[in-house]
Amino acid sequence: MTLFGLDETRVSELIAGVRGGMPVDALATAGEVFARAAWSGIAEPGDGTAGLLVASLGASVALTAILEAWSPVRIGALVRDVLADEPGAPDVVFATSPSSDHTEADADTSAELEQALDAGLQRWRPRLNSGDVIRSLQQAARVDARLLLATDTLWPAAIDDLEQHAPLALWWRGVPGALAALPNSIALVGARAATGYGEHIAMEASAGLVDRGFAVVSGAAYGIDGMAHRAALASDGMTLAFLAGGVDRFYPSGHDSLLTRIVAAGAVISELPCGAAPTKWRFLQRNRLIAAASAATIVLEAGWRSGSLNTAGHASALGRPLGAVPGPITSPTSAGCHRLIREFAAVCVTNPTEMAELVGERSIQVPLDFCDTDAGPGPIPRTSDQVRVFDALSGRTPRTVADLSRRAGLSTSAVRGALGGLDLDGAAQEREAGWVRRA
Amino acid sequence: MTLFGLDETRVSELIAGVRGGMPVDALATAGEVFARAAWSGIAEPGDGTAGLLVASLGASVALTAILEAWSPVRIGALVRDVLADEPGAPDVVFATSPSSDHTEADADTSAELEQALDAGLQRWRPRLNSGDVIRSLQQAARVDARLLLATDTLWPAAIDDLEQHAPLALWWRGVPGALAALPNSIALVGARAATGYGEHIAMEASAGLVDRGFAVVSGAAYGIDGMAHRAALASDGMTLAFLAGGVDRFYPSGHDSLLTRIVAAGAVISELPCGAAPTKWRFLQRNRLIAAASAATIVLEAGWRSGSLNTAGHASALGRPLGAVPGPITSPTSAGCHRLIREFAAVCVTNPTEMAELVGERSIQVPLDFCDTDAGPGPIPRTSDQVRVFDALSGRTPRTVADLSRRAGLSTSAVRGALGGLDLDGAAQEREAGWVRRA
Numbered sequence: 039m040t041l042f043g044l045d046e047t048r049v050s051e052l053i054a055g056v057r058g059g060m061p062v063d064a065l066a067t068a069g070e071v072f073a074r075a076a077w078s079g080i081a082e083p084g085d086g087t088a089g090l091l092v093a094s095l096g097a098s099v100a101l102t103a104i105l106e107a108w109s110p111v112r113i114g115a116l117v118r119d120v121l122a123d124e125p126g127a128p129d130v131v132f133a134t135s136p137s138s139d140h141t142e143a144d145a146d147t148s149a150e151l152e153q154a155l156d157a158g159l160q161r162w163r164p165r166l167n168s169g170d171v172i173r174s175l176q177q178a179a180r181v182d183a184r185l186l187l188a189t190d191t192l193w194p195a196a197i198d199d200l201e202q203h204a205p206l207a208l209w210w211r212g213v214p215g216a217l218a219a220l221p222n223s224i225a226l227v228g229a230r231a232a233t234g235y236g237e238h239i240a241m242e243a244s245a246g247l248v249d250r251g252f253a254v255v256s257g258a259a260y261g262i263d264g265m266a267h268r269a270a271l272a273s274d275g276m277t278l279a280f281l282a283g284g285v286d287r288f289y290p291s292g293h294d295s296l297l298t299r300i301v302a303a304g305a306v307i308s309e310l311p312c313g314a315a316p317t318k319w320r321f322l323q324r325n326r327l328i329a330a331a332s333a334a335t336i337v338l339e340a341g342w343r344s345g346s347l348n349t350a351g352h353a354s355a356l357g358r359p360l361g362a363v364p365g366p367i368t369s370p371t372s373a374g375c376h377r378l379i380r381e382f383a384a385v386c387v388t389n390p391t392e393m394a395e396l397v398g399e400r401s402i403q404v405p406l407d408f409c410d411t412d413a414g415p416g417p418i419p420r421t422s423d424q425v426r427v428f429d430a431l432s433g434r435t436p437r438t439v440a441d442l443s444r445r446a447g448l449s450t451s452a453v454r455g456a457l458g459g460l461d462l463d464g465a466a467q468e469r470e471a472g473w474v475r476r477a
Numbered sequence: 478m479t480l481f482g483l484d485e486t487r488v489s490e491l492i493a494g495v496r497g498g499m500p501v502d503a504l505a506t507a508g509e510v511f512a513r514a515a516w517s518g519i520a521e522p523g524d525g526t527a528g529l530l531v532a533s534l535g536a537s538v539a540l541t542a543i544l545e546a547w548s549p550v551r552i553g554a555l556v557r558d559v560l561a562d563e564p565g566a567p568d569v570v571f572a573t574s575p576s577s578d579h580t581e582a583d584a585d586t587s588a589e590l591e592q593a594l595d596a597g598l599q600r601w602r603p604r605l606n607s608g609d610v611i612r613s614l615q616q617a618a619r620v621d622a623r624l625l626l627a628t629d630t631l632w633p634a635a636i637d638d639l640e641q642h643a644p645l646a647l648w649w650r651g652v653p654g655a656l657a658a659l660p661n662s663i664a665l666v667g668a669r670a671a672t673g674y675g676e677h678i679a680m681e682a683s684a685g686l687v688d689r690g691f692a693v694v695s696g697a698a699y700g701i702d703g704m705a706h707r708a709a710l711a712s713d714g715m716t717l718a719f720l721a722g723g724v725d726r727f728y729p730s731g732h733d734s735l736l737t738r739i740v741a742a743g744a745v746i747s748e749l750p751c752g753a754a755p756t757k758w759r760f761l762q763r764n765r766l767i768a769a770a771s772a773a774t775i776v777l778e779a780g781w782r783s784g785s786l787n788t789a790g791h792a793s794a795l796g797r798p799l800g801a802v803p804g805p806i807t808s809p810t811s812a813g814c815h816r817l818i819r820e821f822a823a824v825c826v827t828n829p830t831e832m833a834e835l836v837g838e839r840s841i842q843v844p845l846d847f848c849d850t851d852a853g854p855g856p857i858p859r860t861s862d863q864v865r866v867f868d869a870l871s872g873r874t875p876r877t878v879a880d881l882s883r884r885a886g887l888s889t890s891a892v893r894g895a896l897g898g899l900d901l902d903g904a905a906q907e908r909e910a911g912w913v914r915r916a
Contacts, residue, residue: 080886085886157888161886162886235805235807319864319885364806364815366805367804368678379825380825422758426756446521447519447521447600447601450599452599
């Protein structure tokens with residue numbers, strides 16, 4: 039089989055640079071790997087029809103289909119055959135099973151599937167260019183980027199929760215341990231235009247989560263994202279950045295050295311091939327990867343319409359725990375966090391322990407009845423009788439049990455019982471003329 | 478019938494001073510009013526056994542019972558007769574129906590009721606003193622305080638939700654319109670040791686709620702409470718303060734002039750008779766009145782163990798809407814608010830509109846999908862195709878539809894459709910050589 043007229047030797051040469059040192063799964067032949075690389079540049083992130091097509095037929099057959107201009111009817115028939123014959127069968131190539139609750143690929147009927155494929159073919163054909171694929175593979179090899187497929191051991195399984203909207207492949211640079219840390223990672227995201235408060239809490243949150251053994255995931259943007267990565271690195275922690283463009287071109291350029299350090303100690307990941315520019319669309323789609331890959335998402339500081347709310351929306355839609363850090367209501371950069379807590383059931387988190395609890399057990403609630411007043415008498419909780427007798431005691435004038443009974447509105451026996459406790463506690467003392475309060 | 482050996486003429490004289498201008502209900506005879514006044518000083522606030530006894534037998538029979546030292550067995554039999562014969566009957570004197578889910582007065586059996594009454598008698602007897610009652614009535618008349626009973630029109634009906642723990646009477650000073658405003662009131666409570674942030678938000682909250690037609694209820698303490706009252710007065714709004722001691726002795730003394738102003742324009746209320754000192758127990762019980770009397774409770778600033786959390790607990794137990802205002806997580810005085818949001822399902826409220834919504838309809842939620850990035854292009858929401866085509870346009874180099882199709886990953890017809898929208902929007906312009914993005 040040839041793709042773009044390239045023979046298998048040439049294809050193997052090209053992919054060797056981006057698959058070095060990693061065992062190629064039996065099903066992931068050189069042609070399949072090459073076709074996945076090609077698809078990652080042909081379909082825009084989140085293209086559900088491409089996801090369905092590639093999951094059903096495999097990447098290389100799907101690529102052949104559009105290279106050879108098969109009709110939507112023919113492709114649709116093949117896809118339906120797979121869906122009908124092998125629902126959840128073990129020999130389906132990818133774990134990502136197509137779901138039927140999404141946009142264009144809602145292929146309830148043959149006609150709808152063919153329509154979706156027809157629209158897809160019109161999107162994909164203008165991008166069929168062997169030169170682009172070859173250049174992106176060569177550039178990836180040059181910067182030591184690796185191509186990761188869903189069949190690889192290091193593939194973050196949580197990303198498959200995106201179903202047909204899951205990425206067709208991931209490109210990454212860094213240390214393998216970083217990818218392995220994703221199941222135990224927390225995403226810290228927030229505004230680019232962070233305040234001093236936001237940067238402070240990002241630093242505390244990131245360092246605190248690293249101390250608790252979590253990897254920190256973010257988007258490498260200015261402001262909160264950058265601070266989260268930096269604090270994780272400073273704590274010798276693991277940190278991963280998902281980018282909206284190729285992993286060969288760091289964005290924003292002001293974070294060039296930060297991203298270089300992340301590559302050295304963690305990982306930089308993208309679903310787009312090398313050379314791809316970050317676009318607004320790709321930032322929004324990149325956010326779904328941050329939400330899906332991490333065990334919980336926490337928004338640290340965000341304006342009313344911050345992009346980090348989009349990440350929060352993905353986390354929520356995926357059923358991932360979602361936290362938000364409150365701030366002054368007078369600060370517009372906390373308005374998005376309050377909105378998440380108020381309207382979208384985000385958990386209010388105020389320290390790393392509470393953040394870690396998002397993915398673990400909750401601490402035990404203390405009933406509000408036990409709350410003391412500001413002027414609480416001390417660490418030992420008192421009974422209500424003790425509170426009332428203590429109220430009735432004077433620090434100077436000794437008072438009899440009868441007097442205390444009247445003042446506290448308690449029976450004399452209740453007063454005596456309470457005085458016993460207060461005495462033990464050191465809060466009351468008996469003198470010749472009666473009881474006094476002790477400071 | 479005589480109480481404390483006083484004849485009806487003397488009793489009528491004494492109560493005239495605290496019932497002036499108000500119609501005395503047929504059921505609330507002079508003796509009954511006098512006995513209620515006495516009971517408000519005999520039982521400590523929240524005494525459920527006293528509540529049950531007075532609700533069953535009426536205040537004057539209940540008072541006679543303890544004055545004449547009837548046995549718990551005899552009193553218990555009378556109470557049980559009422560409970561058995563007249564459950565919810567219209568001729569039960571007080572609307573407060575005894576419930577059976579509370580502490581001491583859980584009189585499931587005759588023995589338990591008798592035990593509760595026996596304990597109650599031991600608490601009440603030391604306080605049986607006609608001099609105290611007479612002095613409190615005379616002092617009330619002197620400061621122009623009024624006695625309010627559950628049968629009065631101005632009685633705040635919401636307080637009856639406290640059932641047998643409802644106050645036996647209320648003492649108040651101020652303008653009658655203030656009591657009438659309680660059904661449309663919101664309680665603003667918080668730390669005494671408020672920060673500048675807390676005082677600022679208390680002022681904004683109070684003024685904003687007054688603007689929306691609400692009365693502001695609080696506890697007249699230093700810090701948040703005081704600021705809430707002051708801002709309401711400054712906005713010519715209605716404000717009410719519930720006190721933990723008698724309404725003749727203002728507490729804290731530093732708020733003497735503030736409380737005098739509240740009396741002139743609103744109301745100061747207490748369940749304790751004139752002369753009664755505020756005690757810690759009474760502060761905690763006073764909090765239940767704030768929670769019960771207002772339509773919602775909002776905690777503005779509170780430490781981890783603040784007394785205002787006690788008020789919040791009462792509001793929550795009564796099923797009243799509960800709000801909390803977030804603040805910096807670095808501020809210990811906001812820790813209690815965050816705790817309420819995090820652990821006790823308080824609604825996160827950040828402005829007076831959201832506070833008002835606690836007692837009315839919620840605003841419509843905007844789905845998170847519509848959230849834009851920080852660098853959002855403007856107020857008109859764009860379709861995802863438009864976002865992608867806009868991304869693909871250049872501000873300088875004109876691009877053809879075919880080029881845009883490849884760059885955006887969209888079919889040429891989708892690109893044309895998106896360009897139409899962007900053109901109308903003024904975001905794209907067609908030139909001879911193709912389309913350009915407009916600033």
